[in-house]
Amino acid sequence: xxxxxxxxxxxxxxxxxxxxxxxxxxxxxxxxxxxxxxxxxxxxxxxxxxxxxxxxxxxxxxxxxxxxxxxxxxxxxxxxxxxxxxxxxxxxxxxxxxxxxxxxxxxxxxxxxxxxxxxxxxxxxxxxxxxxxxxxxxxxxxxxxxxxxxxxxxxxxxxxxxxxxxxxxxxxxxxxxxxxxxxxxxxxxxxxxxxxxxxxxxxxxxxxxxxxxxxxxxxxxxxxxxxxxxxxxxxxxxxxxxxxxxx
Numbered sequence: 001x002x003x004x005x006x007x008x009x010x011x012x013x014x015x016x017x018x019x020x021x022x023x024x025x026x027x028x029x030x031x032x033x034x035x036x037x038x039x040x041x042x043x044x045x046x047x048x049x050x051x052x053x054x055x056x057x058x059x060x061x062x063x064x065x066x067x068x069x070x071x072x073x074x075x076x077x078x079x080x081x082x083x084x085x086x087x088x089x090x091x092x093x094x095x096x097x098x099x100x101x102x103x104x105x106x107x108x109x110x111x112x113x114x115x116x117x118x119x120x121x122x123x124x125x126x127x128x129x130x131x132x133x134x135x136x137x138x139x140x141x142x143x144x145x146x147x148x149x150x151x152x153x154x155x156x157x158x159x160x161x162x163x164x165x166x167x168x169x170x171x172x173x174x175x176x177x178x179x180x181x182x183x184x185x186x187x188x189x190x191x192x193x194x195x196x197x198x199x200x201x202x203x204x205x206x207x208x209x210x211x212x213x214x215x216x217x218x219x220x221x222x223x224x225x226x227x228x229x230x231x232x233x234x235x236x237x238x239x240x241x242x243x244x245x246x247x
Contacts, residue, residue: 003241008076008233016149022056023146030139041134041188053138057192060145064178064199068206077233078174081226082210087217088224098222102215105172108163112173115162120183127187137184137193144181153238167236170226172218175207 003009030037040053066073080086123140126132151158152168165171178200185193211218220226 003237004234006232006234009235009237012149012153012235016153019146019149022059023142025052026056026139026142030135034135037135037138038133041138041190041193054192057196060182060196061199064196064203067175067178067203076169076235077225077231078169078171081169081217081223082207082214084214084217086225087214088230089216090222090224090227093216093222098216098219101219101221105163105165109173111162112158112176115158116180116183123184124187134188134190137188140184141182144184148177148181152235154242155239166220167231167239169231169233169235170218170220172211176204179204 026037037053040051067079070079077086123132123137127137156168158173159165159168159171163172168174182193182196182200185197188194216222218226224230
């Protein structure tokens with residue numbers, strides 16, 4: 001399969017490179033100066049002053065605010081489908097099929113939520129028993145930050161094993177990424193950690209409200225813009241190429 005370089009696919013790879021750079025920078029700091037990360041995640045801002053990690057917090061927060069208030073920014077089709085102007089009704093689509101689709105996807109979404117919370121409860125227990133600390137949870141968060149784009153571009157276990165959606169553009173839980181990313185921050189009693197986690201919850205709730213009110217925008221059977229023939233992002237190409245080579 002020959003990969004077609006679309007504008008959105010190029011942007012994804014640029015952002016993946018940026019996320020990989022951030023991950024490596026934090027990892028190097030974690031390996032050579034873990035106490036510094038612990039202090040930043042434990043002490044108040046007035047006790048530390050401005051550090052690169054506070055700038056990273058601003059980046060994280062800014063990304064979530066863009067999802068809540070996109071304005072005229074160029075967003076992936078997976079996010080644009082939330083808006084009415086990006087809904088192109090498929091002629092004579094079945095409302096009964098749409099209902100069945102919503103029911104199946106909701107069940108799968110609950111399964112993903114259960115798996116994710118169970119997995120992170122394990123880290124929470126390790127934290128409560130002082131086996132891992134604030135620096136470890138920060139490192140885990142940055143790892144999730146990187147994995148978010150790995151899931152979009154290369155392989156997503158939730159898509160493959162649970163959701164069974166055809167691509168990220170059609171993903172029922174596409175905007176759950178920030179909630180998943182900042183789940184470890186819930187365990188740290190800190191303004192920076194809790195502000196990230198609870199803002200991510202707002203992003204998730206915002207997505208869920210729109211999905212509940214306008215499910216027709218989220219199914220390729222009712223929204224023509226989500227069909228492969230009308231897709232402009234083509235972010236699934238790398239995954240498809242990997243699948244073809246494996247098979």
